[in-house]
Amino acid sequence: MSEPFEPTLESLRTFACPDWFRDAKFGIWSHWGAQSVPRAGDWYARRMYCEGTEQYRYHLRTYGHPSEFGYKDLVRLWKAERFDPEALMDQFAAAGAKYFVAQAMHHDNFFNYDSAIHRWNSVRMGPGKDIVGLWKAAADRHRLPFGIAEHLGATYTWSAVNKGSDEHGPYAGVPYDGNDPAYADLYTTSRLEGRAEAVKVDPWYAADPAWHRHWLAVISEVIDRYQPELLYSDGPLPFGAQSYEAGLQAVARLYNASAARHGGANQAVYNQKDRDASIYQVGVLDIERSQEPDIKADPWQTDTSIGDWFYDVRDVYKTSAHVIELLIDIVAKNGNLLLNVPQRPDGTIDVECSTLLEEVGRWLAMCGEGIYGTRPFRVMGEGPAAVRIDGFTEEAVQWTSADFRFTRKGSTLYAFQLRWPEDGRAVIRTLTPADKVRSVRLLGHGEVEFEQAYGVLVARLPDRAEAEPVSCLALEVPSLR
Structure with missing residues (x-):
């Protein structure tokens, strides 16, 4: 050959x-x-x-x-x-x-x-x-x-x-x-x-x-x-x-x-x-330790670490919420996240790293449907907040309930709401009148009621999110096929 x-x-x-x-x-x-x-x-x-x-x-x-x-x-x-x-x-x-x-x-x-x-x-x-x-x-x-x-x-x-x-x-x-x-x-x-x-x-x-x-x-x-x-x-x-x-x-x-x-x-x-x-x-x-500001046509990757690259007893680690938010934002832009887990010299990882991995795993078990095997939507998301692109800057973003990041798979649009809304509503303004939503599921919960007018979708959420720190709505939109 x-x-x-x-x-x-x-x-x-x-x-x-x-x-x-x-x-x-x-x-x-x-x-x-x-x-x-x-x-x-x-x-x-x-x-x-x-x-x-x-x-x-x-x-x-x-x-x-x-x-x-x-x-x-x-x-x-x-x-x-x-x-x-x-x-x-x-x-x-x-x-x-x-x-x-x-x-x-x-x-x-x-x-x-x-x-x-x-x-x-x-x-x-x-x-x-x-x-x-x-x-x-x-x-x-x-x-x-x-x-x-x-x-x-x-x-x-x-x-x-x-x-x-x-x-x-x-x-x-x-x-x-x-x-x-x-x-x-x-x-x-x-x-x-x-x-x-x-x-x-x-x-x-x-x-x-x-x-x-x-x-x-x-x-x-x-x-x-x-x-x-x-x-x-x-x-x-x-x-x-x-x-x-x-x-x-x-x-x-x-x-x-x-x-x-x-x-x-x-x-x-x-x-x-x-x-x-x-x-x-x-x-x-x-x-x-950085990323793209928007969707990139070709697949790409961010590499970062929970803390320092090599084990450091003085280190302050990222939280699991920060890692999950990074993952969502990166995937919405057609990227992958490669995460380093610092090991001690004897080969073990400390309890803080183990706990973070457990928390990320629990979240992905519930919301991974909107991560794995997905592709970018026509826009990465909506809302006022964004990650700061400046060298090796990785500070956590002060997201709001108006901030969403989108992925898609077939006719399903996944909308990650980066903060739980106090009024119990998810309002998505990116859809057009042609994007008629057939059903809405809250991953980890089930179907939720919604209304849609002139493209804008308003979903009524349960009293609390099952998926924390970020919830994900799965919108069935037949026209996306």
């Missing part, structure tokens, strides 16, 4: 999003690795080498100076001793997740699988476990499409700070352990351009062709070994405008491998963050 995709922009732009992804709407992500060990949040492997940051001070006072106890030593403390992927996948499936994504590696360059290319991995040291393989087995048991996230593209420049030294204090001028060539395979050979590099985020992708070749070899290994139906790159198509050849080869490999498993039809999805460079769009747009 010939391969349907070539590693070119022209060929990969023919990608069509598979129905499983469009129908799934809600996925769960394990953004987990050795950086969870300190319980001090995201980017620890970088910021522990940035003098003056909170994580530098924490590392100095907890483990010692990074010239004496570096990240190479910290990864060996990760044991994942209570990691139970089967039990966790049970929780994720019960929460309503329809796909699952495991992290293969973060920018820290420590791999969560048994790589033949890279010795710094979770089988040869630390947990002694193939984390990715264990996740895949658990996802396969639940028949959840399995995805893999890679953050390796930015590693080369991201890790340059480990070649520095303190400017002040008793360790001033003492080189960090990243300067030791014995550990260059973990710390990379990148060098600092100046002290300013130690505190700012470096250019996202390295221009070094050797790194491009290394990245492609690693991602090819992951694709061949775990056969993912989703591959997430934390950034644009590698390596952006510098050279996207490696990225194109990886995406073609992903799609062709999937097509070989599915009778010639690709079922895989590549997630990329080329929001402002559509020329490189060869998969599904991913937007980190």
Whole structure:
């Protein structure tokens, strides 16, 4: 069988999003690795080498100076001793997740699988476990499409700070352990351009062709070994405008491998963050901790977390209501929500995360009919409130009972009323006189009485909502077929 995709922009732009992804709407992500060990949040492997940051001070006072106890030593403390992927996948499936994504590696360059290319991995040291393989087995048991996230593209420049030294204090001028060539395979050979590099985020992708070749070899290994139906790159198509050849080869490999498993039809999805460079769009747009302002013609995805990306004991989590409201607003705009659940270093999740998952699962069991397998209506919704689109801004919206978000499936229009009305009425003004409603159901309750004049629909609701925090009306509109 010939391969349907070539590693070119022209060929990969023919990608069509598979129905499983469009129908799934809600996925769960394990953004987990050795950086969870300190319980001090995201980017620890970088910021522990940035003098003056909170994580530098924490590392100095907890483990010692990074010239004496570096990240190479910290990864060996990760044991994942209570990691139970089967039990966790049970929780994720019960929460309503329809796909699952495991992290293969973060920018820290420590791999969560048994790589033949890279010795710094979770089988040869630390947990002694193939984390990715264990996740895949658990996802396969639940028949959840399995995805893999890679953050390796930015590693080369991201890790340059480990070649520095303190400017002040008793360790001033003492080189960090990243300067030791014995550990260059973990710390990379990148060098600092100046002290300013130690505190700012470096250019996202390295221009070094050797790194491009290394990245492609690693991602090819992951694709061949775990056969993912989703591959997430934390950034644009590698390596952006510098050279996207490696990225194109990886995406073609992903799609062709999937097509070989599915009778010639690709079922895989590549997630990329080329929001402002559509020329490189060869998969599904991913937007980190933000979203689209309106319906997007092509399917897309928001990725976010209940709290910080890596476990942080200081964290303040989103509420289940906030997560549900995000999901509704995103799905109404033709998007999916990929939600990270922070794991402690031992592999468990805390009671707050478990409770949130239970609450989201209960709501989806009642109102998931209006989420799964739906497509956008002609408008995303109505009402005065809207999410704020501003970088990584994710604050909860002060919705009103006049705010609705719409989805549809066949002749059924689903209207999510984002706050329960004090007067017990749902007033929907978007419908036209041609949209004659035959019946109205309140999901979790049953049929309700309604009136419709000049398109405007007024439904009379029961005394209280069975589905909290957001209720959903299912309107039968024969003309929508």
